[in-house]
Amino acid sequence: MLTHQIDPDSLAALPRGAGVYIFRGDSPLPLYIGKSVDIRSRVMSHLRAPDEARMVAQTRRIDFIETAGEMGALLLESRMIKTDNPLFNQRLRRIRSLCSIRLVQSPAGLVPEVVDSKLVNLGTTPALYGLFASPHAAAAKLKALAEQHSLCLSVLGLEKAGQRGCFGVQIKTCLGVCVGQEDRGIHDARLFSALCDSQVEVWPFAGAVDVVETSGTWVQRHRVNNWCYLGTQCSRSLPSSPSPPSPHFGQALALSDAAPREFDLDSYKILVRPIMLKTAVVEPAR
Ligand SMILES: [Zn+2]
Incomplete structure (x- = not known):
């Protein structure tokens, strides 16, 4: 049961190919921007979705921009959502800067440090692991890895080691690198492999x-x-x-x-x- 008031010509024009579609209402801001490899069938499924009835009721026409493939649709959608601020797209928190974990080789061994995209170019700097919305989130990741891989909180820079080593030694989550019970190289190899999966790929070309x-x-x-x-x-x-x-x-x-x-x-x-x-x-x- 369709109760929409959408310009029928704009519906009839929808192609079956890849691209971005734009739900427009009476306001200059678009209502919704989406992408699909089959614009027509994706739009029709919006029109049938009960939980989207409110958006559909406000829609007056649907525009589209075709792309030659899916990647173009994804890139265009992502850009348009940022620049056009559609009312019904899920509000993504604007992340002003990102953080990552950089592994630095010190004389003692590998040391992770949290770096900010305001100071470090994330696409061109090697040895970065993970992308985080805040320094706090990066530190929380390190802490979780310490627990999972029996790493030392003090070596990871998450706490100061006393004479009896880090707190992890007492509760036996640290294998004791901070009190000389574990070889630093073995500890660091574990740290490296724990981070490996989340390595940020360096842009592999000289330019554009x-x-x-x-x-x-x-x-x-x-x-x-x-x-x-x-x-x-x-x-x-x-x-x-x-x-x-x-x-x-x-x-x-x-x-x-x-x-x-x-x-x-x-x-x-x-x-x-x-x-x-x-x-x-x-x-x-x-
Ligand atoms: Zn320790």
């Missing part, structure tokens, strides 16, 4: 590259530098929908941009696997 997606003869080149999405160059003029031209394609692309960019967590999450596993088509930026 294009991640290329094609659909038939249509080619889109998503320019990325230091895990930061800069824009998309498109072989056909967009948008193909009757909606007004999107500021997210075309003029948004200063594609000569080769300077290192600030690390972007959303782009990193979208791109890290396809790029590191080489499943994405990557070409030098041109």
